[in-house]
Amino acid sequence: MAYELIQVRTEADKVGVLTLNRPKQLNALNNQLMDELGAALKAFDADEAIGCMVITGSEKAFAAGADIGAMASYGFADVYKGDYITRNWETIRSVRKPVIAAVSGFALGGGCELAMMCDFIIAADNAKFGQPEIKLGIIPGAGGTQRLPRAIGKAKAMDMVLTGRMMDAAEAERAGLVSRVVPLEKLMEETLGAALQICDYSQLAVLAAKESVNRAYEGGLSDGVMFERRLFHALFATEDQKEGMDAFVNKRKAAFKHR
Numbered sequence: 678m679a680y681e682l683i684q685v686r687t688e689a690d691k692v693g694v695l696t697l698n699r700p701k702q703l704n705a706l707n708n709q710l711m712d713e714l715g716a717a718l719k720a721f722d723a724d725e726a727i728g729c730m731v732i733t734g735s736e737k738a739f740a741a742g743a744d745i746g747a748m749a750s751y752g753f754a755d756v757y758k759g760d761y762i763t764r765n766w767e768t769i770r771s772v773r774k775p776v777i778a779a780v781s782g783f784a785l786g787g788g789c790e791l792a793m794m795c796d797f798i799i800a801a802d803n804a805k806f807g808q809p810e811i812k813l814g815i816i817p818g819a820g821g822t823q824r825l826p827r828a829i830g831k832a833k834a835m836d837m838v839l840t841g842r843m844m845d846a847a848e849a850e851r852a853g854l855v856s857r858v859v860p861l862e863k864l865m866e867e868t869l870g871a872a873l874q875i876c877d878y879s880q881l882a883v884l885a886a887k888e889s890v891n892r893a894y895e896g897g898l899s900d901g902v903m904f905e906r907r908l909f910h911a912l913f914a915t916e917d918q919k920e921g922m923d924a925f926v927n928k929r930k931a932a933f934k935h936r
């Protein structure tokens with residue numbers, strides 16, 4: 678598939694890198710862009726050679742939200758009946774391999790929600806996060822009111838969603854929205870480093886780890902602990918567990934079969 682609004686490349690033949698590419702609109706997210714992003718993520722997910730994906734934007738904007746111009750004339754009947762605007766966004770969550778968001782500049786509205794749909798966020802020191810939908814007379818529509826409180830707690834989430842204010846990278850790290858903050862010029866180096874590290878591990882363990890952390894994020898404790906235990910036990914049926922533990926005991930680097 679040819680892509681117009683995203684750029685797609687691989688790094689070291691192992692990491693799928695997707696760059697949002699609507700610079701004049703600060704990467705505002707429209708249906709075409711989200712269709713392309715979903716298709717490219719699915720293609721990487723199905724590609725045996727790929728172990729991890731990275732979604733990024735430009736220095737100025739990861740994404741400034743859903744495309745306001747495209748939404749402006751919609752009425753309730755249009756968006757509800759057609760399930761418009763965010764109907765194709767959940768594709769991102771169906772991807773089984775890890776997806777890292779490398780965020781510089783604005784991650785607002787749908788841009789912040791897109792970043793939160795990724796498995797973790799590495800932010801440049803110029804990143805700004807926010808859910809400013811309230812200023813447009815709407816509320817977040819791609820999971821913002823659900824994922825933000827889980828990520829940063831109710832008080833800060835209410836503050837962000839009700840005032841529409843932006844949070845800088847330092848505050849986002851303190852609040853737990855992002856996993857690391859790095860200087861802007863190091864953003865891709867640091868993110869690709871993390872992605873390549875993940876690619877080197879047993880993919881069976883990586884998929885199980887992602888699935889299990891998501892269970893904690895989305896469900897209750899007892900169910901999550903049981904789910905984790907079952908996956909933990911199951912991994913003892915793999916060659917990669919034998920290899921990983923044998924390599925440690927014999928002080929050598931593990932050569933995982935499933936990567």
Ligand code: CAA
Pocket residue numbers: 701702703705706741742743744745746762763783785786787788790809810813816817818819821
């Ligand atoms: N949709 C469409 N176009 C957008 C956009 C958006 N979300 N955000 C920015 N743009 C466009 C601007 O209209 C402008 O286009 P023109 O040059 O043609 O006028 C261009 O990008 C550059 O933007 P600014 O001139 O405004 O740049 P700035 O540096 O002065 O401000 C900004 C940057 C603070 C991000 C500002 O553009 C802004 O507030 N954008 C809107 C952010 C927003 O409200 N996002 C939420 C959208 S709703 C949503 O996402 C719903 C959901 O939950 C799914």
